[in-house]
Amino acid sequence: MSKPTQEEAEAAVRVLIEWAGDDPEREGLLDTPARVARSYRELFAGYEVDPRDYLQRTFEEVGGYDELVILKDIRVVSFCEHHMLPVIGRAHVGYLPTNRVVGISKLARVVNGFARRLQIQEKLTAEIAQAIHDILQPQGVGVVIEAEHSCMTLRGVNTPGSMLMTSRLMGVIRDDHRTRMEFLRLARSGGSTR
Numbered sequence: 001m002s003k004p005t006q007e008e009a010e011a012a013v014r015v016l017i018e019w020a021g022d023d024p025e026r027e028g029l030l031d032t033p034a035r036v037a038r039s040y041r042e043l044f045a046g047y048e049v050d051p052r053d054y055l056q057r058t059f060e061e062v063g064g065y066d067e068l069v070i071l072k073d074i075r076v077v078s079f080c081e082h083h084m085l086p087v088i089g090r091a092h093v094g095y096l097p098t099n100r101v102v103g104i105s106k107l108a109r110v111v112n113g114f115a116r117r118l119q120i121q122e123k124l125t126a127e128i129a130q131a132i133h134d135i136l137q138p139q140g141v142g143v144v145i146e147a148e149h150s151c152m153t154l155r156g157v158n159t160p161g162s163m164l165m166t167s168r169l170m171g172v173i174r175d176d177h178r179t180r181m182e183f184l185r186l187a188r189s190g191g192s193t194r
Contacts, residue, residue, distance in 0.1 A: 009033075009037040043079065043116060055136060070093070071104050074107070085150035090145070090147070095142070096172055110128055122166050129142070133170050142168070144167045
């Protein structure tokens with residue numbers, strides 16, 4: 001399948017403007033097709049990268065560290081594959097390292113790389129966890145995403161404020177009750193371990 005050109009994308013936006021009942025030649029809408037195409041290129045940048053590549057550079061000098069590593073509140077901006085409407089929320093990502101760790105910004109990049117695609121939240125959660133599991137080979141991985149789906153809050157059942165929560169737990173974070181509870185407590189808390 002060949003990717004449409006910028007001009008073809010802009011023409012499609014013009015059709016949608018006309019379909020909605022407006023005039024794409026109106027002064028306020030003249031540059032809208034180009035703006036929409038450019039913004040979609042940015043919003044769907046996840047198709048241009050392999051998020052797993054961000055996890056390739058690791059650090060083995062961990063000073064004997066063998067506890068959970070958790071990055072919380074990573075902003076998630078994605079799009080529902082059924083309605084192409086925004087899914088906005090946050091992800092909490094953690095892993096129990098074996099003998100190497102990854103730079104924390106790389107965890108956020110993995111989330112963003114998978115998020116900037118058309119999909120469902122369940123798949124997004126699983127993809128992030130699987131990538132960390134496959135590349136870092138930790139003892140366990142945990143991913144929790146909580147997000148508001150515009151397809152539910154702006155249309156359809158019209159339920160503003162409703163949040164979808166998904167989780168994927170792997171390895172000891174799934175199988176060891178104490179480790180699972182610690183991960184979930186830290187992912188929900190303000191960071192305090194009390």
